[in-house]
Amino acid sequence: MSGAMGRKSAGSRVARVSAVVLASVVAVAGLPGGALAAPTAPAAPPPTSIPSAPPAASKGTGPSPTVHGIDAVDDQPAVVAQVAATNHLTTSAARKLLSDPTVWVHPDGHLYFADPPQAHPATATAAEANAVAPYSTTFRLHSRPGSKRTIYLDFDGATVTGTAWAQGATIVASAYDSDDEAGFSVTELDEIQTMWQRVAEDYVALDVDVTTEEPAAGALRRDTAADDSYGTRVVVTELDASVVTDVSATGVANYDAFDAVGAQWDALQPAWAFPDGLGHNPKWVGEVISHEVGHTLGLSHDGGGNDGEYYQGHGVWGPIMGAAYTRPVSQFSKGEYTDPSNTEDDFSVMASHGVTAPADDHTSVLASATPLASTATGTITAGTDKDLFSYVATATGTWTFRAEPTSSATNLDIKLALLSAGGTQLATADPAAVGVDDGHADGLAASISYAVTAGTTYYVRVEPAPYLTPGTGYSTYGTVGSYVVSASNQPTCSSLDVGEPDSSPAEARVATSGQVASARICRGDVDYVGLPVKAGQQVSLSLGFSHAAGNLDLALVGPDGTVVASSTSTDDDEAISHTAATSGIYVAEIAGATRSVANTYAFTMTAPLCPGDDSLENNDSLGTARGLQPATTYAAVACAGDDDFYSMPVAADSAYRITVTSASRYGRLVLEDYDASGAIVDTQGADFPEDELTTYGYASGRSAVRFRVRSGEGKPNLYSVRVTRVPDVPTGIAATPGYRSATVSWTPPVQTGGEPVTSYDVEASVGGEVVGWASSTGSPVTVGFLQPGQVHTIRVHAVNSVGQGLASSAVTVTPSASPSVPGIPGDVAAFDDSGTVVLSWSEPPTDGGSPPHRLRGHPLRRRRGPARAPIPHVGDGAGDHRVGARHDLHVPRGRQERPRHRPPERHDPAGPRGGDRPRPAHRRDGCRVQRRSARVVGGTRFERRLGDHRLRGDDPSGGRGPVHDHLRRHDHASHDRAARQRDHLHLPGGRRERHRHRRAPRHRTP
Known part of the structure; x- marks a missing residue:
C-alpha cells in the first residue's frame, strides 16, 4: 500500500468522491479485505511513502467478485472449507462467522466485515473543545509513544494501491472534511482530536500506540513473522464506501489483518471509516474506528437480544464490537449481558494477534505502593487491576482524595478507597454512573474527603468499579482506562483560575495590548485570549511558565478559525510573532502539552490597534463624512475619541438601512443617524453591546443619509459598515385593457439599492383612490376587479428587503365592460x-x-x-x-x-x-x-x-x-x-x- 497522502490544504479541496484508478488493476495472490457497520490547520506532515512488498503474480485478468458469507453457508460448501483453511478455523467456526450478514469472502478465502450505515441523530454529539492538546499538535498525537504496536488514524487523505480493496484498483481517498471548506478548521481539529481520544481510550489498556502522526517506514508493515513492530492503518475519508467495496457501509476492515505478514499484510490493509454516513458525529465515528480495528485483531460482532448482529447496549453501557453509538460507556466484552450471540474473550483474542496489556504501572501491595505527592497518573489495564498509592499528610485537617478518568471518552468507572497505615479501609467512594448524552456520563470519577493527621501515612487505592449487574450495567471486565489521582487540602484548580470562563474561542478573554495577564491551566483545560488586529499589523505573543510544573504550548488562531502560528518547545517560555494577513479577531490558545498538565502562567499579547487611521479617514465630522455606495461592505477601526461619519445618497422620501457589525465584546460601538438639520433621530447600541447594529430610516425631505459610528466605552475595535436602500423606480410602464382588468408590464430598475428586488407592487387608482392592486415577482401582471369604462392610473413599485421603492411614472388604461371570445x-x-x-x-x-x-x-x-x-x-x-x-x-x-x-x-x-x-x-x-x-x-x-x-x-x-x-x-x-x-x-x-x-x-x- 502506498502512503502517498491526498492533503487537505487551504488552496484546494480534495474531491469528496475520489477516483478509483482502474488503469492498473493489481491482482494479488491471497487477496483479503474487510469492513465495519453500523487550518491552514496545523500543517499535516509532508507526504511520505510506506513501501509495500510487490504483489504476487495474478492469475487471469484480476480478482473475481467477493462472495456473501450467507450465500456460502447456504450453497457453497467449498467456499466454507476454503474460509476455514485460510483463516485457521474449524468448519463450525467458519460457518458461524459466515452466517453474519455483514461478512464477505475474498477470492482467496479471507474475510472482511462491511457494517451497514446507521441512522444518525440530526444533532451530532459535540466534539470536545480542544480537550486533548493544542491544535498545532493535532497530527502528532500519541497514546503510547514507543510501543511496538501501532494504530494509525489517517485523516488527511491517502492513496491506496495493490490491496484487496476495489479488486486491486488504485484508490485516491480524500481527507476528513465535515465543513466543505478548504483547510482543517478549528471545528474539524476538535472533531479529529475527539475521535483520536475515543479510540485511544478504547485501547489505552493495551500496549499499542494510537496515533495521528504518519509512522516511520516499516513501523506498520510486518515484513516477516519475526518482525515485532507492526500495526494497522485506518483511513477516515469522505470517499463513498462503494468505491472501496460493493457494499454500502460506514466502515470496512479485513478480518485478522493486524498481524498479517508480508504480501498478505499489504493486501489486507487498510481499514476504512466513512464519517459522512454517520453525520460526522465524532463519537459515532470513533466507535466505528475502534470497531474496525477490532475486526483486524480477530474480533467478531457482539449481537444478542432483539438487536441482531449488533447489540446496542443497555443503560449507559454498550459493547465496542456491537453498536454502542448511543451509550456513553463503551467497552470490550466477553458476552456477559443477557442473551449474547458471542461470548469470546475480546482481550484474549487481541492478545493472540500480538496486542497485550503492558506491565502494571502501580502495585497493589502496601509495602511497595507508589508515593503520592499531590498528583499522579496511572492506568487500569484489567478488571482485576488495583493501583495503590501512599500519602503522608503534610498538615492536619480535611483533605480531599480524588481519582478521575483523564478523558471524558473513558471506558473506566473508578472505585476509590482510603486505607490506614495498617491497610484498614477508612472510606470508599463509588458513585453511580449516569448518562449525560451519547458521549458522556457522570459518576465515573470518585472523591473522598477525610480528616487526616499531619505526618500520618495513608493509602489511596484506585480500582475498576462494576455497575449494577452485567444485564443492566457492566462488570469490571472492560472497565479499564487511564486516570489522575490527587490529594489536596486546597480549593480546586478551577476555582483558582481567575480567567474562567475562557475555554473556547467564543469565550476568549479580551486582552489589553501589551499588558500582562496571569491565569491557571487545570487538567484538561484550555484558555483563549483574543485581540482585534488590522491586516498587515504585527501581533506578538509571550507565554511565561515553569516547565518543571508542567509543559504548556501556545498557538495563534486567525479570524477564519485556522491556526496561523504555534510554539511547542520544551522551554519555560513560548513566543509567537505573526503578521496579520486579514483584519479580525486573533485568538491565542494556551493549553497543557497533555491533558494531565496543571500550571500557572503569565501571558502578554501585543497588537496596538489605536491610535491609527483606517482607509476611510479623514471622516471625523459631518462636514467630512465619507461617502458610501450601496451594497459595499467597508472595514473600519473605532478608537476612543475618534468618531467616524458617513453618508449615502438616497431619493427623497425613500427608505434605507444601515448595518454596523463588530465583535462587541472587544469594544462596544454606538450607531447614530442624523436628519437634514444635523439632529440625531435614532441611536443603536448605546444601552448594551450588540454584535450587529441596524437602523431603518425614511429620508423625509433628504437627498442623503448621514450617520456616525463611535466607540461606546473607549475600547478599540474593528467593525464593518454596509448601507442599502430601496430600489429605483421601474421604467417602460405599459398597460393593456381587459375585461374589468388591465395587464401591466415594465422594465426592472437598473439600481436595486444593494439588495435584490424581491417583488413588484402594481397599483390602479381612480381619482387618486387605489381601487386595484397586484403583486408579482416579475413583469407582466394582471390587475383585476377594476371599474369598466373608467380611466385608471397605473403605477409600479419595486420592492427589496429594505422596503417598497418609490412609484414609477403613471400610465392610464380604461378596462372594457365585457369580455371577448377566447x-x-x-x-x-x-x-x-x-x-x-x-x-x-x-x-x-x-x-x-x-x-x-x-x-x-x-x-x-x-x-x-x-x-x-x-x-x-x-x-x-x-x-x-x-x-x-x-x-x-x-x-x-x-x-x-x-x-x-x-x-x-x-x-x-x-x-x-x-x-x-x-x-x-x-x-x-x-x-x-x-x-x-x-x-x-x-x-x-x-x-x-x-x-x-x-x-x-x-x-x-x-x-x-x-x-x-x-x-x-x-x-x-x-x-x-x-x-x-x-x-x-x-x-x-x-x-x-x-x-x-x-x-x-x-x-x-x-
Missing part, C-alpha cells in the same frame, strides 16, 4: 389509462379579457373497428373500451351539446331465454344517460372517470355488460361552433365500429 385551446390530447380517459390541453392564446374557468363541449364520440375478443369488464364506472377500438375525442368551441335522456334498459332476472344464442359482447342493447359537468382549469391535466353516458349490454351469461362513459368539456363563454380540434385515442387490436345509442328492448319471460 381563442382556441391547443395541444388537445387524450389517452387510455386502465379504463380512464385522460384529457389535457393548453391554454388558448387569448382569453378574451377574462380567463376561462369552465369548459364545455360535445360528449366523447367513439368509433369501433372489428373486435377479436370480448369486452373486458374493468370495474364499476369504468369504460368498456374494446380491444382494438379507436376513440375520436372532439373538443369544440361551439355550443354545448345536451344528450337525450332515454329510459334505462329492463333486465330479465331469469337470465337469457333457454336455447337463445348468447349475444356477442360488442352489441349494445340500451343506453342510460347521466348528465355531469366539471369545473376545470385550462391548460392543466384533466382526468375524469367516464360517467356522463353509460351504455349497458348483455354478456354471454345474461348479465349487464361493462360501462362506457363520455367526457364533456365546458368553458365560461360561448364558443365558435365551427371551430373544433380532434384527437384520436387508439387502443390496441380489434375492428373499428361507430357507437350508436339504441333504445333498450324489453325482455320477455320464457
